[in-house]
Amino acid sequence: MSATPLQDPAVGLAPPVPARAAPAPRPPWTARLLEQASSYLPLLVMAVLALGSWWLVKNTPTPDPERPAAPLRHEPDYVMSNFMVRRFAPDGTMRAQIEGDTMRHYPDTDTLEIDNVRLRAVAPDGRVTRAEARMALSNADGSEVQLRGGAHVVREALGGEEPIEFRGEFLHAFLNTERLRSHLPVTVTRGGAEVRAESMDYDHLDRLVQLKGRVTAQFPPTGPRK
Template sequence: MRDFLSSLSRLGMRLLPLLLMALVAGSTFWLVQVNSPHEAPAGPVGTKHEPDYYMIRFSATELAEDGNTKMRFTGDKMIHFADDQTYEVTKPAMRAYEIDRPPVTGHADRGTMNAEGSVVDLFGHALIVRAQGPDPAKDPPMTAASEYFQVLVNDDIVKTDKPVKLTRGPSVMTANGLVFNNVTREVQLLGNVHGTIITVPPPASPAAKP
């Protein structure tokens, strides 16, 4: 029994350096793992919002079913972005033509347009002008000026949630927002409305002959 314990003791003494080396190696590996920054798992890389092409001094025309011009859209520069198929436009100008309706034009310092061309946002010195109708007394020229307008092309609606100045003939109104429906020719002024409405008197009837 004494010889067995003595042999076991000698074996332990020979294995002790190996155990210490294994312990040190294991501790070093653990310390490296704890103190090393872990990289996040690679996920899908999103598409950057970068332009893929641009046009200089462009002009685009939309035709109605009868072949007549429905809308013309021009600008100094148009940039297309591939990730969301949107456009940025410098000095945008647009003109809408509708049968039996006065033409409506709009321009601004810059603009954006969605992929379908159904929503156009105008920024900076934006001005919307509706020409005079057949009867100046009932349908005088009208303008709307603001720092921002959104044009819903398919609905023929212009709106803004920014301060706006509206003129209709000699009348002048200001408000905190506006919704203009060119189909019904209705104008809705939103919030803090001020102004002067001037009605044009009907033309005097010719004097009756004695």
């Protein structure tokens, strides 16, 4: 009986060929689309947020630019009837009193317009000045008054001095400086003497009357000479 030759141990057996794995099933197209969309989702959210921010900025109402204040018209902002206004010195003594039928305040010029004005002013030395006119234009504190139409100003007597009167269609009174001016004809009366001039500037502090233009005067008759 013949012996079967043994296989050389140096020669190994060939490894078995593994079986090929079956290909994985391909996901449906909806899953692939969802996967791709999920990868772009952060970028999409940022784009939407940026678009929303731009829309908000574009449509947010902005405040109107500051418009310049409209110029004030020459119209009264308040009216008073049958009024009386007084101005006092720091020590409490009355310095001026203005009354009239109607007073209108104009904010554009801060002036007062008064119908049928009556004014009474007291100087520091106690001398009283009275004035009246059909219409007056005064500044806010009553220290400067323009008398128009039948203007009549009387400085009453004080300390033996005779009173002095001024009449005209226009008289401009400066109460603080005790001056009286007129660019229109005026009549000045004192102690029976009457002087007429085309214009006048009277300064009570300096006891000076400047009469301008054509000046005429009438003096009371004097007694017969002895």
